[in-house]
Amino acid sequence: MKVVNINAGQETGGALTHLIFMAQVLKEHNIDNVLLVFEEGTISKAARELGLAYKVINQKNTSEWINYLNENNFDLVQTHGPRANFLVTLHRKNIHVPHIVTVHSDPRYDFLGGGIKGNIQSKLNVWSLKHSDGLFVVSSELKDELTKLGINSNRIVQINNAMTFSNDVRPKENHQFMQMIIVARLHPVKEHARLIKALSEVKNDHIFLNIVGDGELRESLEQLVDQYELNHQVEFYGALKSSEINELYRKMDLALIVSKSEGFPLVFLEAANNAVPVLMTELSATHLVIPDEEHGIAVDNSLEGIKSGIEKAYSFGIEQLSEMGLKNRKYAIDHFGPESFYKQMKNGYDLFSKKENL
Known part of the structure; x- marks a missing residue:
């Protein structure tokens, strides 16, 4: 199994944590995985520090990153975040690899408060989800919300977030209130x-x-x-x-x-x-x-x-x-440990990498 995970490259907080954790888990289980980002930033920096496979290609170099996807024998293209979702979907006809999207939150609220621009971005993201080959979601309720948007539930797989927990809990600092x-x-x-x-x-x-x-x-x-x-x-x-x-x-x-x-x-x-x-x-x-x-x-x-x-x-x-x-x-x-996460990911990969299931 060979997978490429695509992101804009400047994630912080939970999104950064998830992407790096996922890459580490896949590496530990001998899944050939590459993090492809559209710009140098937090993702590429973390990947370098942890010895994870990554590649940086500017999103404007469209033919370069499309050729990279088509010429490296990937079984799946997985995108994270509205920008990556949209760009891969926009050029879907030229990409000869199944495309799946990881959805972490209700797309109707991702650009809340963004005015007209945010409304347009939200609609483009939902369009991207509808035209992907499959979706990974992090809760059953989120799956329900996506089906209400017109996405076939058979194309949606639930994969709970997870993390590697520390062996011990550090002692708490004393405080009164x-x-x-x-x-x-x-x-x-x-x-x-x-x-x-x-x-x-x-x-x-x-x-x-x-x-x-x-x-x-x-x-x-x-x-x-x-x-x-x-x-x-x-x-x-x-x-x-x-x-x-x-x-x-x-x-x-x-x-x-x-x-x-x-x-x-x-x-x-x-x-x-x-x-x-x-x-x-x-x-x-x-x-x-x-x-x-x-x-x-x-x-x-x-x-x-x-x-x-x-x-x-x-x-x-x-x-x-x-x-x-x-x-x-x-x-x-x-x-919500790494083993449970890997089993869910592998089942999802096996499902969507088979063309007859798409």
Whole structure:
């Protein structure tokens, strides 16, 4: 089996983590895989550092990258991200290899807040998905949403996100008051503003919110914190390296995932790896990652739901949240490790590499 995974090349956060993890898992199982990117950036840098096969071809050199796909005996072309999805689909007639797309989130919300340009980009991405040979999705609910867009369910395979977990949990730093963390780009779909408003309505000076990530909403969110007089409770860290985020998790009691829409959040896995429980609104993967009340806090996807979830977490106390975090970690290790991920990927590859299944 020989696969080429294509991406624009400048991913950060969960997308970067997923692509590199996937490449490592495929390499460990002797799947011949190349990361093809359209520009030097985070993906090529990480691939070099880890000894992963990669190639950089400028997207404007259309004939060069199309020839590369056709002349290297690939069994599958797999794309990640709207730009790669669109470019491969646009030139599909000239590419003689089956094309599959990995879909991490509801495409209707990927360009939320982007105005007319965002609306056009969203429609082009959905068009790309409809014209691919197959789709990998990260939750059953996301599969349902794509079928509503007119995509045949037989062309959709669910593959849960996963990660390689550390052998041990580093000891937590002692702290007196409840510390919450949200790790997400500052984008409308992540609902930071609603979270800040919910915290303001909780009216508890002993609950602190740590916001990790950057984006176009940074200034407006800082103004919102000022408006609600929460400067003593909310801290913005900007974008951090993975090592810095893991260090921050050592003093966290609760991770927050409160998006408008989400596929299978890698933030859940990162929190679980650090034995931090998750408060998560009703999203496509909520019941998959929080099977019951012992493993996390699932709440209604609303302002009131988030508010009540924070209050519930506070009522548990730091010690009970710590116990919940350990259960969360064990559950994640049992269900979302690299071996499970590889088996799902291999089954999907075998299915879509057979022309009679396309």
